[in-house]
Amino acid sequence: MTHAASSPLSGAPPLDEPETCFHCGLPVPGGAHYPVEMDGEPRPTCCAGCQAVAEAILASGLGDYYRHRTDPGPTGRAVVPEELEQLAVYDDERLQSRFVEMDGEHLREAALILEGITCAACIWLNERHVNGLPGVLEFRVNYSNHRARLRWDNRLIRLSDVLKAIADIGYVAHPYDPNRQQQVADRERRLFLRRIALAGLGTMQVMMFAVALYVGEATGIEPAYERFFQWVSLLVATPVVLYSAQPFFRGAWVDLSHRRLGMDVPVALAIGVAYVASAWATITGTGEVYFDSVSMFTLFLLTGRFLEMGARHRAAQAGEDLVRLAPNMARRVEAAGETMVPVTEVAPGDRLRVRPGESVPTDGRVVEGRSAVDESLLTGESMPLAKSAGDRRVGGTVNVESPLLMEVTEVGEETVLAAILRLLDRAQAQKPRLARIADRVAAWFVAAILLVAGLTYTWWHLHAPLDAFWITLSVLVVTCPCALSLATPAALTAGTGRLAAEGLLATRGHALEVLSKATRVVFDKTGTLTAGHLEVVEVEMLRDSWTAPAALAVAGALEQASEHPIGRALRRAAEERSAAREVVARSGEGVTGIVDGVAYRLGSPAFAGGAEAPGIATPHARATRVTLSDAGGPIAAFTLADGLRDGARNAVVRLREMGLEVSLFSGDGDGVVAAVAADLGIADHRARMLPQDKLAAVAALQAQGEVVLMVGDGVNDAPVLAGADVSLAMGKASAIAQTHADLVLFNDHLPHIAAGIATARRTLAIVRQNLGWALLYNVVALPLAVAGHVQPWMAAIGMSASSLLVVLNALRLRAPRSAARSPAPAAPAAGPEPS
Amino acid sequence: MEVIYYLVPVALVILVIAVGIFFWAVKSGQYDDMEGPAHRILMDDEELPPAESPESDRDRPQP
Numbered sequence: 001m002t003h004a005a006s007s008p009l010s011g012a013p014p015l016d017e018p019e020t021c022f023h024c025g026l027p028v029p030g031g032a033h034y035p036v037e038m039d040g041e042p043r044p045t046c047c048a049g050c051q052a053v054a055e056a057i058l059a060s061g062l063g064d065y066y067r068h069r070t071d072p073g074p075t076g077r078a079v080v081p082e083e084l085e086q087l088a089v090y091d092d093e094r095l096q097s098r099f100v101e102m103d104g105e106h107l108r109e110a111a112l113i114l115e116g117i118t119c120a121a122c123i124w125l126n127e128r129h130v131n132g133l134p135g136v137l138e139f140r141v142n143y144s145n146h147r148a149r150l151r152w153d154n155r156l157i158r159l160s161d162v163l164k165a166i167a168d169i170g171y172v173a174h175p176y177d178p179n180r181q182q183q184v185a186d187r188e189r190r191l192f193l194r195r196i197a198l199a200g201l202g203t204m205q206v207m208m209f210a211v212a213l214y215v216g217e218a219t220g221i222e223p224a225y226e227r228f229f230q231w232v233s234l235l236v237a238t239p240v241v242l243y244s245a246q247p248f249f250r251g252a253w254v255d256l257s258h259r260r261l262g263m264d265v266p267v268a269l270a271i272g273v274a275y276v277a278s279a280w281a282t283i284t285g286t287g288e289v290y291f292d293s294v295s296m297f298t299l300f301l302l303t304g305r306f307l308e309m310g311a312r313h314r315a316a317q318a319g320e321d322l323v324r325l326a327p328n329m330a331r332r333v334e335a336a337g338e339t340m341v342p343v344t345e346v347a348p349g350d351r352l353r354v355r356p357g358e359s360v361p362t363d364g365r366v367v368e369g370r371s372a373v374d375e376s377l378l379t380g381e382s383m384p385l386a387k388s389a390g391d392r393r394v395g396g397t398v399n400v401e402s403p404l405l406m407e408v409t410e411v412g413e414e415t416v417l418a419a420i421l422r423l424l425d426r427a428q429a430q431k432p433r434l435a436r437i438a439d440r441v442a443a444w445f446v447a448a449i450l451l452v453a454g455l456t457y458t459w460w461h462l463h464a465p466l467d468a469f470w471i472t473l474s475v476l477v478v479t480c481p482c483a484l485s486l487a488t489p490a491a492l493t494a495g496t497g498r499l500a501a502e503g504l505l506a507t508r509g510h511a512l513e514v515l516s517k518a519t520r521v522v523f524d525k526t527g528t529l530t531a532g533h534l535e536v537v538e539v540e541m542l543r544d545s546w547t548a549p550a551a552l553a554v555a556g557a558l559e560q561a562s563e564h565p566i567g568r569a570l571r572r573a574a575e576e577r578s579a580a581r582e583v584v585a586r587s588g589e590g591v592t593g594i595v596d597g598v599a600y601r602l603g604s605p606a607f608a609g610g611a612e613a614p615g616i617a618t619p620h621a622r623a624t625r626v627t628l629s630d631a632g633g634p635i636a637a638f639t640l641a642d643g644l645r646d647g648a649r650n651a652v653v654r655l656r657e658m659g660l661e662v663s664l665f666s667g668d669g670d671g672v673v674a675a676v677a678a679d680l681g682i683a684d685h686r687a688r689m690l691p692q693d694k695l696a697a698v699a700a701l702q703a704q705g706e707v708v709l710m711v712g713d714g715v716n717d718a719p720v721l722a723g724a725d726v727s728l729a730m731g732k733a734s735a736i737a738q739t740h741a742d743l744v745l746f747n748d749h750l751p752h753i754a755a756g757i758a759t760a761r762r763t764l765a766i767v768r769q770n771l772g773w774a775l776l777y778n779v780v781a782l783p784l785a786v787a788g789h790v791q792p793w794m795a796a797i798g799m800s801a802s803s804l805l806v807v808l809n810a811l812r813l814r815a816p817r818s819a820a821r822s823p824a825p826a827a828p829a830a831g832p833e834p835s
Numbered sequence: 836m837e838v839i840y841y842l843v844p845v846a847l848v849i850l851v852i853a854v855g856i857f858f859w860a861v862k863s864g865q866y867d868d869m870e871g872p873a874h875r876i877l878m879d880d881e882e883l884p885p886a887e888s889p890e891s892d893r894d895r896p897q898p
Binding site: 068119120123124141142143144145186189190193194197198201202205209225228232235236 | 836839840843846847850853854857858861862866867868869870871874875877
């Protein structure tokens with residue numbers, strides 16, 4: 001819920017002329033004034049973040065970016081100094097040894113993952129900007145996978161400076177270890193390309209010779225020429241079989257050595273037998289040659305495998321993007337002062353300083369200070385909890401208000417977070433696996449083919465021993481498993497692409513198939529169905545001479561430096577902002593300050609005074625109220641609550657319409673969960689669930705035969721995300737939730753879940769059509785082949801046509817090109833709430 | 836039709852050369868980014884303020 005939509009406030013800005021942000025394309029909130037100047041004209045931006053980014057871009061002479069881009073840039077965020085300080089971690093030599101290649105003494109090279117790339121102009125912008133930095137030798141971005149290679153001179157510039165420079169223009173870059181996956185993937189890809197090239201060129205040649213042979217057979221070719229063409233075909237087909245078709249022979253060998261029948265077995269059998277028989281025919285000068293079929297087989301099947309590999313690599317990359325190399329750092333207080341140390345070096349008894357906005361490195365006890373702590377990611381609790389000396393703090397929670405000094409009590413395996421991780425590992429090991437449809441079909445299809453081929457050979461051996469071998473061979477070729485093995489990868493590749501256009505990134509190969517079978521969707525509450533942070537939902541005026549915008553402006557000014565969720569919510573809600581002086585924050589109570597010469601108090605009714613009087617029971621369970629007052633008494637009371645996300649209601653309605661059950665499992669208190677569930681019409685809701693409770697509840701549903709899609713965001717959701725049949729993490733979810741989810745919803749737009757399930761179902765329907773077609777083709781062709789009526793050229797044409805049909809059918813899934821390019825900006829506009 | 840005995844081997848030699856060139860292209864990384872170059876060519880490298888390019892050159896380390 002954005003504040004513009006939620007506020008039933010008076011004086012909302014007129015909506016007749018919505019200005020959009022020059023940089024990110026989002027609407028500019030009324031009253032926001034952050035202009036940048038380009039070509040001598042002022043352009044509006046929506047926030048200080050975008051303004052800073054746009055100014056940085058224009059100042060470095062890269063305004064062309066705005067002329068060439070096809071999609072708006074990522075919304076700029078005001079970069080927090082602490083975050084920049086964290087980047088300095090990457091300068092650490094020990095850490096760099098994990099991902100930096102040294103070239104001589106000073107030259108270094110690293111691979112970076114770039115986030116926020118939306119179009120080609122982003123690449124240009126990043127390359128120009130970074131290459132312009134002194135000390136950067138080369139910076140090149142790969143548009144396909146959003147990876148970059150950076151070479152720099154360590155005497156002139158440090159890695160963290162480059163990362164900061166990228167942050168200045170609104171992108172996020174972080175190093176990754178290319179040895180882990182990228183190099184393996186690159187090598188596999190290049191090998192595949194070589195195999196396909198050889199198969200393709202070889203096939204073209206062999207087909208030309210085959211045409212000569214076919215035509216020659218019809219018109220009477222001289223035997224000498226026929227032999228010549230056969231020999232040349234053998235010469236060209238041999239490298240194709242030995243080099244290009246290798247993966248199939250290997251796969252078949254692996255399958256057979258595991259005593260199972262996979263798709264590779266009939267493929268290898270058909271290619272192998274057809275090649276050996278054709279070679280035999282060429283050498284002895286008797287019988288048919290099938291070199292063209294052999295080569296074409298290899299080419300088509302390799303193409304299918306290549307598609308499949310592409311989808312698999314993209315999924316792996318998406319998973320890798322989520323893994324950060326940087327260890328969590330802690331600020332240890334020592335006799336000499338504060339030093340940053342990796343969390344792994346922290347021992348029980350150490351004292352750590354945790355600043356506002358930082359997460360708590362490990363479990364411990366507060367020694368000094370008072371602050372509010374956001375535990376929502378760990379527990380699902382939507383409101384920050386007040387902590388003071390003596391209270392326990394759990395690693396992974398976020399300090400929101402003021403600095404705390406804590407003493408470490410547990411580290412490593414002893415912490416609450418580690419316990420959740422262990423639960424997660426167990427859940428992952430026990431995750432139910434649905435057999436993949438292609439594998440199931442393959443097993444019995446292969447068995448049937450081998451049986452039919454065996455019977456054919458036996459029967460013909462008894463009746464016409466000379467023809468038996470050739471007819472059996474034509475059975476193997478004509479039952480081409482080509483269409484069958486292209487059927488699934490082609491459809492899954494197209495379907496995954498379509499999902500990505502909808503903002504859903506699949507990080508596991510099986511996600512699409514299982515998603516289509518889901519019978520129940522289980523939502524987490526905080527951060528998933530709700531925004532996960534407080535919003536001003538109501539403003540109650542207690543003095544007639546004031547208007548709501550004016551009161552919000554004063555409140556926003558008083559909270560201008562606050563990191564507390566209440567302060568941020570008030571700041572977001574304030575459409576105009578005044579300047580405040582002498583702001584003093586009192587932890588757990590509120591703030592005082594002077595705005596336009598008048599002293600105000602803002603905080604809990606007890607602190608700001610007098611607002612209890614006209615207290616109206618708010619409809620929002622667990623809402624918070626803060627009061628603004630001056631010397632003359634209370635002025636306004638603000639009600640804040642964790643609002644529902646845009647589209648949450650729409651998403652639930654659509655999922656129901658699609659025949660799915662919807663549940664809500666939350667770690668938050670009963671009242672809030674019940675209120676949210678009632679608001680969305682979810683009957684099955686459970687509150688106060690610990691991570692293990694969620695996992696057990698989902699396992700119970702699975703035991704009843706349900707296929708569960710879990711949607712969550714927090715650390716506490718990670719085990720259940722790993723344990724559910726298929727899982728989805730929100731785009732702003734904790735890293736651990738994202739790495740253990742099968743899908744990530746990058747634009748956080750909930751109705752896209754329903755769209756994604758629809759796409760998954762359509763994909764599986766296409767897979768079934770394709771498999772059906774392949775089987776039908778076989779049913780028709782097989783009896784003809786068994787009866788001995790199929791010529792080699794007929795087999796070749798039938799095979800190509802059915803493969804082509806299967807691929808074209810899969811392409812129907814593809815999203816329109818424009819939609820594939822800009823999923824994010826379309827999201828906020830779509831899916832109005834049915835209210 | 837004896838000419839076919841010369842033409843087909845010539846075709847095969849060309850085939851080997853084509854495969855060789857393609858293998859080299861793959862090896863040198865030309866197929867690593869299938870999308871970027873298509874967009875990159877549309878971007879102008881001009882219209883930079885004159886201040887920037889000499890600066891970045893000056894600060895490059897001397898070989």
